[in-house]
Amino acid sequence: MPQPLWLRIEGARQNNLKNISLALPHDRVTVITGVSGSGKSSLAFDTLFAEGQWRYIESLSTYARMFLERVDRPDVDRIEQIRPSIAIEQKNPVRTARSTVGTATEIYDYLRLLFAKIGRVHCPQCGAEGGSDTAETVVDTLLREHPAQRALLAFPLAVPPGARTGGAGTTEFLASLLQRGFARVKVGGRVLDLSPPPDVDLSEAREILVVLDRVILAPEQRGRLSDSMEMAFREGGGRVEVEVLGGEPRVFAQQFRCPKCNLTLARPQPLLFSFNHPLGACPDCKGFGNILRYDEARLVPDPSKSLADGAVEPWSHPSGRWYQKELLKAAKRRGLDVSRPYADLTDADKQWLREGERHFSGIRGFFEEVETYRYKLHVRVFLSRYRSQFPCPRCSGARLKAEALAVKVGGLTIAECTALTVEELARFLRGLGLRAWEEAVAREILKQLHAKLGFLLRVGLSYLTLSRQTRTLSGGEAQRINLANQLGSQLVGTLYVLDEPSIGLHARDTARLAELCRELAYAGNTVVVVEHDRTFMDAADYLVELGPGSGERGGEVVFAGSRAEFLKDARSLTARYLTGQESIP
Ligand SMILES: [Zn+2]
Ligand SMILES: [Zn+2]
Structure with a gap:
């Protein structure tokens, strides 16, 4: 393992700190401990975090600085090798009812995407599930119903008015298609070669079919078929025609329809599921529920x-x-x-x-x-x-419009998904039983969802629902959400300063949290934790004890060194406690 770089502090005098100098390893977990009032926060937050913030803000343009809070520089002679800092405190600053666990962790954003991509839309008139074709569903159907047959793939293209007059206009239009790489068109059911431009009457034609590909409907052609189908849908504005040789042409459309009433249904956009946007919010409660x-x-x-x-x-x-x-x-x-x-x-x-x-x-x-x-x-x-x-009587507290609540994934609406706990939702998403095309479209979104839910599980928040309002969380819960977000952001080269993350946690969850801090550190971050918890100290690479007393009698470094050295050090009260020689009064 490479030796860590060190963050060096010289002559720190913030609050009760007694002109102390010390060095902390980067890419490691340092626990700062000591009796209450010994200066732990003065060192961790008022000196290290404040200096990291100050340097970061100084590095920004004058314009960008106007948007940030002013930070006072700590009372210290020198700090070397400090990184941009992020404080993860035991505080819940959220006051708005618009923020939920789902939105604060961005899990809700990925759910919205999932519902927009693979949500099954239900008809507002009869409640039947709407249907639509996508490149993948069309390929599935063709491979199943016409195995090993030859087919022509074509997309409709509007004929511009200038091309309907005959003569040069028509020739120019057809030549432009040839130039774009298309070899054939279908006009009035006849397939025509574009080279040389055919003599054809387009005066009555609103649109022609442009042949995109000739394929054999075999499973080993699947990749090429999907690509061509995607392109045909794109070029054809959501419509394609497939002519299996010797059969009737079949038309597929991406637009959603109710199979019973043939009503056109809107393909949902991610914003339809946002209760913080007028497009999705229930009109009666404005998205508050x-x-x-x-x-x-x-x-x-x-x-x-x-x-x-x-x-x-x-x-x-x-x-x-x-x-x-x-x-x-x-x-x-x-x-x-x-x-x-x-x-x-x-x-x-x-x-x-x-x-x-x-x-x-x-x-x-x-x-x-x-x-x-x-x-x-x-x-x-x-x-x-x-x-x-x-x-709200209209949405029953679901915060969303009826159209949004008519879309389901795995049989649940997005509001029903957010009523599940983190643990239940993770299990639900693993057992969706998706069709092949849904699987393909949703793979990346589900990967992100599982990663984010995984972080929440690992910080011990499996019991929260995504619909829980952030402002109702305890300081410790808010801190752990913040930590889960940091883990998800995969920043490196950052100084994280944490304030007693073990508060309110069971021993098992504390051990997991300590493990996460190590992961964060070893990924290339500096983690400094103010903590008394024994499990946390056991997980530390480096320990600093401030003391010996509190207030004016504190502010000195009683010990600073590796965990192994710490346990051998007789001066430290905490070490004697850790080795079982003494109990903390
Ligand atoms: Zn219907
Ligand atoms: Zn409502």
């Missing part, structure tokens, strides 16, 4: 109260006094006993109270009026008190 609705439990918090006693909470405030009076008048007209508890009202009366009538605007009318003052902050605060999140 929830809608804010007036909540009966908040409007009438105490159903044992009567209408006369102010059961309708917003009307018990001074601003609602006029409405309360209107309510009592309208109830009298209706013959409704306003002294009965709200809970005892009939559904029809409750509906009347909510929706109003000709001379009484009801709770709905009240809010409609108040909402016209939404631009005032206190009005928005007032309104928010009476509304709660409810699953």
Whole structure:
């Protein structure tokens, strides 16, 4: 194994660090340990990470720098051989409901691609599965139904108006095809050689068929057949004609159709599955999956109260006094006993109270009026008190349009896929049972999906669903997602600084995480981990202990060296603990 290069720090004085100098190996895992307050974060984050960031930002143009946060340079004499740094902290900075585990890991982007490429579209009218031809399905069909027969492959081409006039226009058009390498065309069912340009009347022809290839339908020709078919679909705008010699020509089209109603169905684009894009988002909830609705439990918090006693909470405030009076008048007209508890009202009366009538605007009318003052902050605060999140009735919380939810892979919609846990989804994708062409088209996408799901499994997040909102994750979970993304990005020459990644993990998962850190380091990165966990220290190549005490009594290097040296070192409290001589107080 080649000897590592070293990152050298001289005279670090950030926070409580006592002018310390030390060197850390690149391409290895270094664990910085020590009692709480001994200066671990001051060294790892406030010195190493900060300097790595500062140098990186300095290397950018003035323009690019305007978009980045200003970073203060740490208090240190010299740092040599530092790499651009990335901090992986125990923090969850995400606040938006638009980010999910799926989008944050890009797994959702690959799922969208998978659904666009091989998703089976279902008819919105009858629910039947739509069908379409692709180069691969056509080749499958031909090889199966016409084995060893000869066939002509042709694509339709529009005849430009200038070529329909006869004479030079027609000759020029046909010569241009010859120039592009085509040897024959089919006009009115007849195959014509293009060399020399034939004398043919195109005045009535909207399109002609250009012969692309003559092939034998044999399995060993599959590669060539697929290539020609791809090209024919491309040149023919999604249509090809195949004439098996001695048979009727067959037309294949890439466009999706319902086999029952013959309705043209849209071939989905990846964006159709994006709940963060108007093309895919459910129009009612705008892709959030929830809608804010007036909540009966908040409007009438105490159903044992009567209408006369102010059961309708917003009307018990001074601003609602006029409405309360209107309510009592309208109830009298209706013959409704306003002294009965709200809970005892009939559904029809409750509906009347909510929706109003000709001379009484009801709770709905009240809010409609108040909402016209939404631009005032206190009005928005007032309104928010009476509304709660409810699953969107149109998409049932799936966030997507009906068209997107009519597309399935392996029998599931994309929303159903994201409701699976990482572990379940990985298993589901392995057992898809794809057709040959689907397999070919999806191979690369599935490879990426398995790699990304694999990273999540390895950082111990097998239990998360992809639809889980990122903002609801714990700091440790967010950190491990970040780590999984870094593993997936395959960067090299980077300094990673991690903050106690073992927090909240079982011993088995900690061991896996430590193993991942080693992988990251040995792939050509510098990994520095602030950690007390024994499993992690066991996995370290190099250890630094700061101390001896905390605050002003800390900030010195108690030990810095390889793990083997560390265990022999009698000064280190942590080493005595690791070798079982002492337990940490
Ligand atoms: Zn249909
Ligand atoms: Zn919705």
